[in-house]
Amino acid sequence: RKEVEQDPGPFNVPEGATVAFNCTYSNSASQSFFWYRQDCRKEPKLLMSVYSSGNEDGRFTAQLNRASQYISLLIRDSKLSDSATYLCVVTSPWGQGGKLIFGQGTELSVKP
Amino acid sequence: IAGITQAPTSQILAAGRRMTLRCTQDMRHNAMYWYRQDLGLGLRLIHYSNTAGTTGKGEVPDGYSVSRANTDDFPLTLASAVPSQTSVYFCASSDGRTTDTQYFGPGTRLTVL
Numbered sequence: 001r002k003e004v005e006q007d008p009g010p011f012n013v014p015e016g017a018t019v020a021f022n023c024t025y026s027n028s029a030s031q032s033f034f035w036y037r038q039d040c041r042k043e044p045k046l047l048m049s050v051y052s053s054g055n056e057d058g059r060f061t062a063q064l065n066r067a068s069q070y071i072s073l074l075i076r077d078s079k080l081s082d083s084a085t086y087l088c089v090v091t092s093p094w095g096q097g098g099k100l101i102f103g104q105g106t107e108l109s110v111k112p
Numbered sequence: 113i114a115g116i117t118q119a120p121t122s123q124i125l126a127a128g129r130r131m132t133l134r135c136t137q138d139m140r141h142n143a144m145y146w147y148r149q150d151l152g153l154g155l156r157l158i159h160y161s162n163t164a165g166t167t168g169k170g171e172v173p174d175g176y177s178v179s180r181a182n183t184d185d186f187p188l189t190l191a192s193a194v195p196s197q198t199s200v201y202f203c204a205s206s207d208g209r210t211t212d213t214q215y216f217g218p219g220t221r222l223t224v225l
Contacts, residue, residue, distance in 0.1 A: 034213075043202055043216035044155070087154070099145070099170060100204075100214055102155040 003027060006088050006103035014111055017078045021106050023071040023088030030101075033064055035073050036087040038105065044087055047073075078110045115139070116217035118203050124223045125193050133188045133220050135203030143206045144186040145214065146170075146178060148199040155202065161186055193224045 006023045013019050025033075033050035048055065050062040050071055061074040071088055088103035119134045137144065146158040147170075157170030161180040175197060177189045186205075190197055201220045206212040 041219075043218055045216070046213045049213075099157045099160060100155075102147075104152065104154040 002103075003101045004088055004090050004103040006086075006106050008104075008106070010107035010109055012109045012111060013078055015078055015080060017110075018074065018076050019078055019108060020075075021073045021086055021088070021108075023073075023103055025069050025071070025088075025090045025101075027090070027092065027101075028066075028069060030069075030090045030092060032091040033071050034089040034091075034100075035060075035062055035071075036089050036102075038085045038087055040084075044102075047086070075108075078108075080110050080112065083108055083110045116203055116205055116215055118201075118217040118220050120220060121218070122221040122223075124225065125190075127193055127195060127224055129193050131190045131193055131222070133190075133201055133203075133222070135186045135188070135217055136184050137186075137203075137205040137215075137217075138184065139205060139215065140183060141205035141207055141215075142183070143212075144180065145204040145206075146176070146186070146188045147202045147204065148172065148197075149202060149219075150199050158188065158201075193222075195224045198222060198224045 004025050035047040036044040037047045038044040050064045052064050054063045059076045063072045085105040085107045087105045090101045116137045142163050145160045147155045149155045156172050158176050159178040161167045164183045203217040204214040206214045
């Protein structure tokens, strides 16, 4: 089983749609959780951190359920510029090098 | 402009040749990382360094070596390249805490023939 698993995608949605991405992780000792965004052939960039209480940044809402080891990202009112691959990312405890463990990513394509 | 730079941008290399991918950051971050990204496999950690003078192995270290002589530089060396090392390589850095954002360089696209 992969350490971080995401919806396979791709997601093709019209502008203005609401889209949700799901992610599960296997290591219950994982400490930090993030969503990164990666545009085609570019480097990953942090979209937002994910907290147990849930957090919102404009049109983006992230949720964490530690009991179920589940992370989600909701994008409301999708824009063409939201087209990208969204990476679910989990860290191991610092003793393991503070490494980021990446999901395979879910591709989003927003159409006019 | 502050950030991470990588060189070269892309490279085609004959199998068996030695190659060093360069990575430099000017953010005075303690930790640096090397990842490779392959279709269907996502990003995988090759080697990391928590502070200057220390390095550690990641998920896929075989065939690669690193050094961290100072804070800013973290070169990745392929001693004898093989076709399976064809990939996109990303260098990243962070302050080193697990809650910290990792900042990525623009990547090096390496093709081993």
